[in-house]
Amino acid sequence: MRAPSTVTPESAERSDPPGSSARQRFAAGSIDLAVVAAPLVVGWLLLGSVGAGQADRAVFGGAALATAVALWVWNRGHRDGLRGQSIGKARFGLLVRDRATGGPLGVRAALGTRRGAETLTVAGALADGFTPRAVDGSRSAVRRRRLWGLLCLTAILVLAVLAGIAVGARPLELGQVVHAVFTPAHTETDQLVQTLRIPRTLLGVLVGVTLGVAGALIQGHTRNPLADSGLLGLNAGAAFLVVLGIHLWGLTAPGQYLWLAFAGTLIASVVVFAFSSAGGGGPLTLVLAGAAVSFFLQALTNALVLLDPKSLDGYRFWVVGSLAGRGPDILWQVLPFALVGLALACANTPSLNMLGLGDDLARGLGTNVLASRIVGIAAITLLVGAATAAAGPIAFVGLVAPHVVRTVTGPDYRWLVPYAGIVGAIMMLVADVVGRVVARPGELQVGIVLAVLGAPFFIALVRRRKLVGL
Structure with a gap:
């Protein structure tokens, strides 16, 4: 059983957990941001290049915004919250977890302020007993x-x-x-x-x-x-x-x-x-x-x-x-x-x-x-x-x-x-x-x-x- 950390939740995101660096976390965050920004950029390019009318702006703008929100919820909420790895973190071998429990954050916490979260390497998290949240297979x-x-x-x-x-x-x-x-x-x-x-x-x-x-x-x-x-x-x-x-x-x-x-x-x-x-x-x-x-x-x-x-x-x-x-x-x-x-x-x-x-x-x-x-x-x-x-x-x-x-x-x-x-x-x-x-x-x-x-x-x-x- 993992002992609770004495680090306060307010300082959790600012700390540098062993095994991960600020450069890795920045690169992973950049990839996650690009995943969300990609549909917005595509929608903007389409609207700017085709002489769009009002219906075009409503359709492409709404589709780009909805796709970006869906990707954000899926990547930051479900991947980070249940598996501990967004697309960016998976690319750089990082994992996010709850500092107090050592387990996944959960979808709501992952989509929220993430107070009490920490990012470290996959090897370090698994060695410390991290287990992704199992999907209900009934x-x-x-x-x-x-x-x-x-x-x-x-x-x-x-x-x-x-x-x-x-x-x-x-x-x-x-x-x-x-x-x-x-x-x-x-x-x-x-x-x-x-x-x-x-x-x-x-x-x-x-x-x-x-x-x-x-x-x-x-x-x-x-x-x-x-x-x-x-x-x-x-x-x-x-x-x-x-x-x-x-x-x-x-x-x-x-x-x-x-x-x-x-x-x-x-x-x-x-x-x-x-x-x-x-x-x-x-x-x-x-x-x-x-x-x-x-x-x-x-x-x-x-x-x-x-x-x-x-x-x-x-x-x-x-x-x-x-x-x-x-x-x-x-x-x-x-x-x-x-x-x-x-x-x-x-x-x-x-x-x-x-x-x-x-x-x-x-x-x-x-x-x-x-x-x-x-x-x-x-x-x-x-x-x-x-x-x-x-x-x-x-x-x-x-x-x-x-x-x-x-x-x-x-x-x-x-x-x-x-x-x-x-x-x-x-x-x-x-x-x-x-x-x-x-x-x-x-x-x-x-x-x-x-x-x-x-x-x-x-x-x-x-x-x-x-x-x-x-």
Whole structure:
């Protein structure tokens, strides 16, 4: 039992505990300050560089402030209060604790004045008996945290929807946005919001949800943490039929080759599943069949593009992935398929937990592996087909979203699938909003923004989590 120190609380923060230096504490504090200041700086740069209107200032300013506060509470409160290490302290091997008890400060104390706290090295704290506060691992506590997580993600999604409606290539006042949403008339701004921004935002939600859920299903069925729709050849099938339609019939608008993209996804999935079944039907043969079909279709697509420059012009705009130029008609055409795919995904999630144990063990526990694979492939085909037909091949959503939520939900697909859908929708909307404002009066396609932001984020996630196991 550690004896209480005679140092008064008022002098605790001013003292130099053995093993830590003022330089280390200053460097760690600078990193923690940078973590909180980063979203504020990004928000300020966005507002200062795009000729922001009133709605833009409200959206980006509010988002930057909320993100900074959330990071401060998480880093200074939860990390410091429960584990004793903020990001900065972890970088320099420091740890903060309560001087009187020798244990963690607690969240409230860490967010407060920190009277009676001391900072020392990790080695010194552990040698002195410091133990991080254990997280409640009971079933009720885990379920409660997951429900709170779903609620928070839903709230963020609602805010992202509002941002998608309020922010665009043309700056608007908040009053104009409110009038266009609740009491629309025939003014130019009302028509802009009603006919362009609202359908585009709803389509972004649909595409994000379908890609997030499909990514979780694909990774579950293949037991491959790097699997996405491209690995199973679904994007390649859609691309080949789109290029074929442009080459043979001169199609130019997204609504014209919508069904070709969907049919290409369907055909590719049937071929991949047939080859996989012939090879035993396991996750490895599914991946190998998908890779083979994908390479073959990509070769055919490249041949058509090289032979016909007109096909190249139409294909290069579709293959980037975009929500621009998609009207309400496209949303209503793909919505039924997406809803059926989501229903099949919900039915498929319980068996995914069993398949994660291995096909043989899943059969021993009463799971019909073949039926589960068929339902899963059907759900993936409908979801990816709807998203790809509507917006083109979008990268990183189906890959990153399941990894992000797996750090919270674990491998339980009953929670992972809905989490991944909501996170996918948030990713799509945020990328779309950023793409609208960074290149005003033009815009960047959502596929480009997701690739620019998603690649470094995923690399950081992999380095930190070591690819969380399936």
